[in-house]
Amino acid sequence: MDLLIVGAGEIGRWIADTVGADESPLDATVAFADRDPDVAADAAESRDADVVPADGDTTHDAVCLAVPMSAVPAAVEAYAPRAERAMVDVSGEMTEAVAAMREHAPALERASYHPLFAPPRVPGNVAAVIDADGPVVEGISAAIAAGGNDVFETTPAEHDEAMETVQAGAHAAVLAWRLAGDDVREEFHTPVSAALDEVADTVTEGAPEVYAEIQRAFDGADEVAAAAREIADADGEAFASLYEAARGDHEGRERHE
DSSP states (O other), X not given: OEEEEEOOSHHHHHHHHHHTSTTXXXXXXXXXXXXXXXXHHHHHHTTTOEEOOTTOOOOEEEEEEOSOGGGHHHHHHHHGGGEEEEEEEOSSOOHHHHHHHHHHOTTSEEEEEEESSOGGGOSOEXXXXXEEOOHHHHHXXXXXXXXXXXXXXXXXXXXXXXXXXXXXXXXXXXXXXXXXXOOOOGGGOOHHHHHHHHHHHHHTTSOHHHHHHHHHHOOOHHHHHHHHHHHHHOOHHHHHHHHHHHHHHHHHHHHHO
């Protein structure tokens, strides 16, 4: 399989490494295209991959979009003519991505994948919307699973709604805690604050533009802010009610799982 990866950043390199790994069931060759040719060349150099112009006219068995979420609809339209059998994305937003692929690549195999981790923390869970299955998409899914990842199917609506909680809301809560807090000596940390501090370190080790994209794409931060304000304004009785509601939500999720 000849795969063109559009976007040679961390996620584009992750999918290249995944489909090209020794344990991958795919016999894949990879080419990178990026609006910055130097970035594409750097990604290709250590992976025995080719570099093709981002605005070129090469065609490939499959095209994988690893571009910012806000760029996916336009990228689908631009690159669909360069895909002969399949088009997939690994952007992280699914509603608009799948809709754009249905519109501009109706005859192709189509899938949207979202690795729910930063590439340095592979393997992990990978959400997948298999919109039009076939041998190429099956091979990509199998390659992701062969890398030790748990590939689970979802719908665009379910995925994007979940991202409001697990990404936009979670990131907002963690960043707000870090911004609101003061530096304290290590000895003062409780198990809760130490865990939060570690999570904040994880969140802030990435690229700010990626996290900004998440906040633009998904609601969730406003709900976190409103909940924090409610907690701050609560008297003892109201706080106890909020506390019990939070515990009940957690226990309800545990029972559901």
